[in-house]
Amino acid sequence: MIQNTRSKTLLACASTALLLGATSASAVTTFTGATSGALVDPTNWSAGLPTRDNPGIIQDAAVTTGGGDLNLMDSTIVTVSGASVWTATGLRFDDNIITFEDSSSLQTTGAVALGRDLVDDTFSVMNWNSTGSFSNSGTPFLVGRKANGTMVQTAGIVEVGDVLIGGNLANETNDGIGLYTLAGGAVETSTLAFQAAGGALDFTVDSTGVVNISNAALGFADATADLQAAIDAGNITIGGQVQTAGDYSGFLITYTAGVGTSIQLSDGSGPVLWAGYEVDDQGNVDTMGWIGTLNVALPDWTYSYSLDNWLYLPESYVTPQGSWMYVTKP
Known part of the structure; x- marks a missing residue:
């Protein structure tokens, strides 16, 4: 097997950033909602708007961002916890670390992008540890567009229109690497697409997560062949490892007519394969x-x-x- 070094490097960088962000912070600012539920208003925070050096905490609050606040969370560290509900028209994250915990949720009516605009060596990380849901009304969720983006999901439901890892935008230069690490929970999406050179869906070795692809726009067509092609291309990995071409025994891929195709790790009870036989x-x-x-x-x-x-x-x-x-x- 060949190691997916770029994906593992990005994950290592993200983990380092989480550690440094947590230990180097000299203060925190807590969302109080003193004036309103608007995240953009400094008076709603105990110590002003969050930054990397002044991490933000949103605890058991109903918060909102509007169309003019798409880039509000750039260069910040924010933790959303408790039963918080964040509603937004759309969000663009750059050079930031945002973590959802407990039963918090994120509901948007527009696209959400991790690593959307900034280039250079910046990256954006979203840690979804919440049992709640992230939904965006059928619009795209982009992980790594022009800058690097990492999504780490351990629980809950991510229900989005399309999951685009590595940008997958034919009309733009995409320098970012997109990594979606799935340890648990469920991903519900109409389509799953990768930028060939810079996108990976990585199941941790003990992942209990599942990705359900409806292919609704194509009449719920069977996506098995597409998923197998992505495995062969190294876009779907296990523990950062690219699988041997033609060997899909590490995965359980199931197609249900009228519903869609799911992929998750095999429990080991499936047949042993050699070169696909x-x-x-x-x-x-x-x-x-x-x-x-x-x-x-x-x-x-x-x-x-x-x-x-x-x-x-x-x-x-x-x-x-x-x-x-x-x-x-x-």
Whole structure:
């Protein structure tokens, strides 16, 4: 397996930022709602608007942002906790760390972007640890557009129109890397798309999370082939590791007509596969019209029953177009 180094590097940077942000802060500002529920109003905060050096805390409050406040949370550290409800027309996060905890929720009527505008080496992190919901009325959720963006979900429901990881905007230059780390909870979306060179959906090794893709605009079409292609391309990973092309045994992909396609980690009860072919208890695989039945019990070396001979044929050599192999002399 090949390590997805860019995604893991971004996650490491995000984790470091969380640690530094928490330990270097000299003060905090708490949302009081003294004047209104508007986050943009400094009089609603105990010590003015939040920044990275003056982190904000929103506890059990109903807060709002409007169309002119899209970039309000740039260069800030904010924690939303308790039963807080944040309503917004849309949000753009840059160079910030925002965490949702307890049963807090975020409801928007427009798109939400992590790492939308700033370039250079900045990044935006959203930690969704809440059992509540994040919904955006069927509009896109962009993770990493022009700058780096990281979404870490451990619980709750993220219900958005489209999940676009790495921007996926054909008419713009997207320098940011998008990483969606799923440890738990559910993602409900119409589509899931990646910028080929800069986007990854990473299931943690013990993830209990699930992604449900409706493909509603395409008549709830089966997205299994698209998900398998994304796995092969390294856009869907497990623990930061790119899976062997053609091997989808680490995932459980289920299509339900009229509902959509879901993907989650396999519980290990599914069939063992070799190059996409099912392996029986004796280590045999039936490649059918390709090269017949093989025994793949040994690493790299396979035994061909039809040739009555050993082949040097590592699984990684096998591609949809065929394979190179070495045949021993009889």
